[in-house]
Amino acid sequence: MATYWRVQQTQSEKFPYRITLESDHDGIILALRAKDRWPGPQGHVFCLREQDPPEETPEELEHVPVVSLNRFGKKLALVLDRQKRRRCDFLFLTKPYKNKPGHYEQIFFRTQGAVRAHKTRGRTQLFGDYPITALIDRAERYPWRFPGAETRRESLPAGDYALESDGQIQAVVERKTFDNLLTDFGQIQILHQQLAELATYPHPALVVEATYGDFLDPQRVAPWSAAHTARVVAEIQALHPKLPVVFAGNRKQANEWCHGLFRAVATRLADPAPPAVAEAYGRYQSGAGGRGGWALAVRREVLHEMPERFTMAMLRQRFPDHQPQQLRTILHRLREEGRLQREGQGRATEWVRVDP
Numbered sequence: 074m075a076t077y078w079r080v081q082q083t084q085s086e087k088f089p090y091r092i093t094l095e096s097d098h099d100g101i102i103l104a105l106r107a108k109d110r111w112p113g114p115q116g117h118v119f120c121l122r123e124q125d126p127p128e129e130t131p132e133e134l135e136h137v138p139v140v141s142l143n144r145f146g147k148k149l150a151l152v153l154d155r156q157k158r159r160r161c162d163f164l165f166l167t168k169p170y171k172n173k174p175g176h177y178e179q180i181f182f183r184t185q186g187a188v189r190a191h192k193t194r195g196r197t198q199l200f201g202d203y204p205i206t207a208l209i210d211r212a213e214r215y216p217w218r219f220p221g222a223e224t225r226r227e228s229l230p231a232g233d234y235a236l237e238s239d240g241q242i243q244a245v246v247e248r249k250t251f252d253n254l255l256t257d258f259g260q261i262q263i264l265h266q267q268l269a270e271l272a273t274y275p276h277p278a279l280v281v282e283a284t285y286g287d288f289l290d291p292q293r294v295a296p297w298s299a300a301h302t303a304r305v306v307a308e309i310q311a312l313h314p315k316l317p318v319v320f321a322g323n324r325k326q327a328n329e330w331c332h333g334l335f336r337a338v339a340t341r342l343a344d345p346a347p348p349a350v351a352e353a354y355g356r357y358q359s360g361a362g363g364r365g366g367w368a369l370a371v372r373r374e375v376l377h378e379m380p381e382r383f384t385m386a387m388l389r390q391r392f393p394d395h396q397p398q399q400l401r402t403i404l405h406r407l408r409e410e411g412r413l414q415r416e417g418q419g420r421a422t423e424w425v426r427v428d429p
Contacts, residue, residue, distance in 0.1 A: 081131030118182040144354040160185040217328040244276035251283035
């Protein structure tokens with residue numbers, strides 16, 4: 074399913090623009106009223122969350138697919154499918170009233186340029202020091218240390234170390250020494266099964282107490298060849314794309330990397346996103362299918378892969394699993410955006426790409 078960015082002009086004087094994120098699957102994900110349709114180079118636009126849909130039919134100004142939507146703390150970061158003005162974010166803040174109890178919401182619409190120019194552009198998203206509970210697998214003979222953390226020895230279903238929060242595993246790390254991983258290359262199918270299970274957990278990682286260059290040293294990897302070990306390492310990442318593989322260099326650095334991951338995840342859990350951010354992101358994840366879904370794939374094919382002039386029959390050959398009406402909808406939207414022209418009628422209709 075696809076997600077779209079829609080901008081409409083309303084009759085309101087203070088907030089004349091309506092910005093919505095809409096999913097084919099779930100309808101409106103987020104609806105805001107804004108003072109401008111796009112921020113200036115170094116500024117931001119103040120927005121309000123829409124309480125009720127407009128009574129009139131607003132004039133549509135923009136309607137483009139969303140390439141990606143991500144949540145970073147109090148922000149929703151978007152990338153739009155167009156050549157210019159592609160990146161922006163919405164910052165959701167909650168502030169206390171000065172003269173009465175309670176809080177109010179502030180929403181700022183910002184561009185990538187405005188974020189780059191802001192004095193806090195180098196600040197990390199996750200900061201603070203929150204208690205963590207680190208679980209250590211019982212099979213670990215010489216375990217890593219986690220200063221200041223509560224630690225428990227347990228038989229973990231996957232990995233060697235895990236972060237526990239509210240009784241749930243929130244991060245899990247498989248630890249490998251150089252010799253461990255080299256030995257596992259002799260049972261690569263079993264290793265793949267273990268890593269596939271590891272990747273099903275939140276925030277998983279394979280952390281190696283060696284450098285990548287160690288696996289390219291012919292003398293160290295014998296009896297394997299360096300070319301073979303390089304292929305195996307590449308295969309691990311290719312077959313498990315959701316599992317980060319970290320070559321930490323040595324035991325101390327691997328331990329510190331794992332401890333840092335647990336601290337960062339604990340901080341994120343302790344400082345949850347505002348309800349509006351969490352709801353919008355959750356609905357996008359459940360229905361949008363990531364990176365714009367099939368509609369974005371059709372748009373990319375039309376704008377970058379199809380001949381300059383093509384017919385509906387040619388497009389259907391490339392997308393046989395989609396209904397003709399779905400494809401026509403995408404073509405008409407591209408025509409409204411000025412990206413396509415239509416020539417002819419009926420079966421003789423040709424679509425002509427217009428270069429921006």
